[in-house]
Amino acid sequence: MDLALEVKGLKKAYKSITAVDSVSFDVRPGEIVGLLGPNGAGKTTTISMILGVLEPSEGSININGRDVISHRSEALMHTNFNAVYSHAPGNLTVFQNLYIFGLLYNAPNLSERIDELIKEFDLEIFRDTKCGALSSGEQTRVGLAKAMINKPALLLLDEPTASLDPSTAQIIRKKIRDYADRGEGGVLWTSHNMHEVEDVCDRILFLSHGKIVLEGNPRTLPQEHGKKNLEELFIAIAREPIDS
Numbered sequence: 001m002d003l004a005l006e007v008k009g010l011k012k013a014y015k016s017i018t019a020v021d022s023v024s025f026d027v028r029p030g031e032i033v034g035l036l037g038p039n040g041a042g043k044t045t046t047i048s049m050i051l052g053v054l055e056p057s058e059g060s061i062n063i064n065g066r067d068v069i070s071h072r073s074e075a076l077m078h079t080n081f082n083a084v085y086s087h088a089p090g091n092l093t094v095f096q097n098l099y100i101f102g103l104l105y106n107a108p109n110l111s112e113r114i115d116e117l118i119k120e121f122d123l124e125i126f127r128d129t130k131c132g133a134l135s136s137g138e139q140t141r142v143g144l145a146k147a148m149i150n151k152p153a154l155l156l157l158d159e160p161t162a163s164l165d166p167s168t169a170q171i172i173r174k175k176i177r178d179y180a181d182r183g184e185g186g187v188l189w190t191s192h193n194m195h196e197v198e199d200v201c202d203r204i205l206f207l208s209h210g211k212i213v214l215e216g217n218p219r220t221l222p223q224e225h226g227k228k229n230l231e232e233l234f235i236a237i238a239r240e241p242i243d244s
């Protein structure tokens with residue numbers, strides 16, 4: 001089975017800064033990988049390159065066996081994305097948004113898929129409501145439904161629960177975990193919430209100054225480094241990066 005994502009020697013250099021510096025990692029089908037790191041570490045730059053919206057200075061990106069640079073559209077048909085800052089167009093209803101994105105991704109059995117997602121993300125009462133009228137938490141649920149419309153082999157989530165209340169966030173984490181467990185895809189997840197990362201991620205990659213400085217199981221890494229929990233480990237690494 002192809003890897004959901006394979007990144008090799010990825011680099012993005014600007015004039016005065018190397019935002020991402022020779023990063024290599026993979027995400028397996030069914031796996032949730034947390035991409036962590038302090039502000040400015042290079043997480044969004046990495047995700048933007050994987051999404052094909054930012055051109056790497058060096059390196060390769062493969063999504064579900066397809067090279068993002070040489071087979072961009074094919075690779076991107078197998079991925080999808082949601083971020084706290086990327087809202088669905090506000091002048092379209094929930095149904096219209098899901099329908100348009102479903103067409104863009106050529107999702108099979110679109111009407112049934114939309115019904116399934118509307119039910120899964122508890123959006124029935126908002127089906128014909130314009131997205132611009134929804135609360136930020138409701139918009140996040142629409143964004144996640146949109147992100148799953150094509151059952152992507154690679155699901156990229158940039159702080160997916162940042163605008164959700166703790167109860168909704170827990171429900172949403174479970175839905176994303178279920179998506180991975182059903183083997184529908186692998187997930188790359190950024191978050192600043194260490195409790196959430198411990199709860200949901202199988203593996204974490206810790207970025208600092210554009211490099212991966214630590215990788216492992218979020219539930220065992222803290223003890224391996226003499227720390228009480230992931231938050232303590234995060235703070236220690238963010239302040240004094242470990243050499244990889």
Ligand code: ATP
Pocket residue numbers: 014015017018019037038039040041042043044045046
């Ligand atoms: P945060 O957690 O704050 O969202 P991040 O880990 O996502 O941070 P990036 O947005 O990837 O960090 O930025 C990595 C570094 O690259 C930062 O120092 C940023 O200032 C720099 N950077 C990003 N885009 C550009 C650009 N277009 N030109 C120059 N530097 C840039």
